[in-house]
Amino acid sequence: MTSGVNPFRHFLLAGMVMVVLMFVLKFLAASLIEGEQLKPVLDWFGHEHQQSAGIQSETQSIPGHTNPVTPRSSVRYQWQALPDRPPSPMHNPWNKARAEVGKRLFSDTNLSLDRSVSCASCHDNDTHAGADGRPTAVGVGGQAGPRNSPTVWNSAYQQWLFWDGRAASLEEQAIGPLLNPIEMAMPSAEALVARVREDRVYIELFEQAFGSADAIGINEIVAALAAYQRTLITPDSPYDRYVRGDTSALNPVQLRGMALFEELGCVNCHSGPNFSGAGILANNSPWRIFPALDTPFEQQYQLTEDLGMAPAGSTKGVWRIPSLRNVAQTAPYFHNGSVTELEEAVRIMASAQLGHQLAQTASESEFVWSDDGYLIPVQRRTVTEQEVQAIVAFLESLSGELSHY
Numbered sequence: 485m486t487s488g489v490n491p492f493r494h495f496l497l498a499g500m501v502m503v504v505l506m507f508v509l510k511f512l513a514a515s516l517i518e519g520e521q522l523k524p525v526l527d528w529f530g531h532e533h534q535q536s537a538g539i540q541s542e543t544q545s546i547p548g549h550t551n552p553v554t555p556r557s558s559v560r561y562q563w564q565a566l567p568d569r570p571p572s573p574m575h576n577p578w579n580k581a582r583a584e585v586g587k588r589l590f591s592d593t594n595l596s597l598d599r600s601v602s603c604a605s606c607h608d609n610d611t612h613a614g615a616d617g618r619p620t621a622v623g624v625g626g627q628a629g630p631r632n633s634p635t636v637w638n639s640a641y642q643q644w645l646f647w648d649g650r651a652a653s654l655e656e657q658a659i660g661p662l663l664n665p666i667e668m669a670m671p672s673a674e675a676l677v678a679r680v681r682e683d684r685v686y687i688e689l690f691e692q693a694f695g696s697a698d699a700i701g702i703n704e705i706v707a708a709l710a711a712y713q714r715t716l717i718t719p720d721s722p723y724d725r726y727v728r729g730d731t732s733a734l735n736p737v738q739l740r741g742m743a744l745f746e747e748l749g750c751v752n753c754h755s756g757p758n759f760s761g762a763g764i765l766a767n768n769s770p771w772r773i774f775p776a777l778d779t780p781f782e783q784q785y786q787l788t789e790d791l792g793m794a795p796a797g798s799t800k801g802v803w804r805i806p807s808l809r810n811v812a813q814t815a816p817y818f819h820n821g822s823v824t825e826l827e828e829a830v831r832i833m834a835s836a837q838l839g840h841q842l843a844q845t846a847s848e849s850e851f852v853w854s855d856d857g858y859l860i861p862v863q864r865r866t867v868t869e870q871e872v873q874a875i876v877a878f879l880e881s882l883s884g885e886l887s888h889y
């Protein structure tokens with residue numbers, strides 16, 4: 485017995501070696517792990533996936549909402565989510581009471597000459613995402629204005645307002661429609677103040693908001709309207725959720741559209757969290773020539789009848805770069821509301837602003853003479869219909885619900 489081999493002892497030894505080996509392997513695996521490749525090994529050891537979870541959060545929750553798909557090594561466009569609250573100017577600090585007065589004023593038809601039109605007539609927050617669904621606006625007496633009603637949603641994030649960007653703040657903007665003869669047509673600021681004073685409810689509301697019983701003046705009226713509009717924001721669109729780290733918020737087609745939006749050059753103008761060079765958080769120039777290049781679209785949609793900010797004698801207009809948030813809900817498109825389909829708006833942008841050829845109309849190849857006398861092909865990227873659809877799918881991801889204030 486003493487000199488013989490004890491099979492039990494062998495078994496014990498082999499068992500101990502196994503345990504040590506497993507421990508070493510697990511340690512190695514945990515310290516070497518780089519991605520998903522070793523997950524099965526860890527699963528085998530009953531590991532809790534802490535490593536891979538850690539890797540995820542490292543790329544996805546960088547403060548400032550850095551895009552999770554941005555490769556670490558290259559300098560690429562930084563996708564940004566909308567901040568949860570827009571800033572207010574020093575002279576109009578935001579408070580709930582101001583926003584409440586503004587809300588009432590916004591849908592009060594007594595603020596128009598014939599008491600038939602309110603801000604909400606053209607900026608419908610219930611059914612048209614802050615726009616009106618019409619090609620151009622209709623004001624008092626059914627008069628049609630020359631321009632499309634843009635959405636007021638997220639306009640709190642715009643530095644320059646109106647299609648031509650002529651107003652520098654919501655406060656400055658609000659006086660426009662109130663006194664515009666074909667919008668609300670009030671004859672003067674005094675007449676407007678008198679109308680507001682007619683309604684006893686306002687006396688108390690203004691007192692709460694501005695701290696004085698005789699606080700109803702034109703400045704307070706526009707301040708309240710602006711405070712209300714600063715609540716009309718949509719910071720929780722699928723796009724925002726994606727950028728904040730929820731990788732399931734966009735589908736593969738939308739992601740392809742997002743990549744195309746960057747690759748084709750849309751981000752050159754529709755940049756920053758509000759997808760507009762005129763946004764308070766974008767560092768881009770707010771105005772651009774539109775349409776920048778000659779295309780048949782110009783004639784087809786009368787895009788150069790109104791020239792916006794362009795100096796007299798110009799052949800092309802100059803316009804503020806609009807935000808593209810909720811754009812899928814605010815057809816028809818452009819300053820004159822002449823385009824009803826978002827697909828068509830994307831085609832126009834790709835060709836008239838960026839010079840891409842469209843697959844529908846693409847010619848075989850184009851050549852130009854080089855300086856030294858050779859015919860060389862023009863390299864212009866062709867945008868296919870499928871790509872147009874993908875961009876539209878991405879733009880749809882910019883639609884969000886109004887946030888709850």
Ligand code: HEC
Binds near residue numbers: 667
């Ligand atoms: C008759 C329709 C109509 C009414 C009423 C109206 N608006 Fe507008 N609104 C428009 C149109 C059209 C534009 C664009 C005008 C332009 O660019 O020249 C506009 C632009 C705006 C903008 C700028 C949005 C942007 O993206 O630049 C804001 C903000 C706005 N309106 C708020 C208001 C407020 C507040 C009221 C009520 C005091 C109001 N509107 C009343 C039609 C209307």
Ligand code: HEC
Binds near residue numbers: 754818
């Ligand atoms: C050179 C600057 C520039 C580039 C690049 C650009 N846009 Fe625009 N975009 C504008 C301007 C300016 C307008 C406003 C035109 C007007 O006044 O009607 C606009 C309007 C739009 C509109 C209509 C918005 C509305 O509410 O009616 C859409 C949609 C749009 N752009 C999408 C795109 C897409 C997609 C791309 C890339 C393929 C793109 N844009 C590239 C400047 C640009």
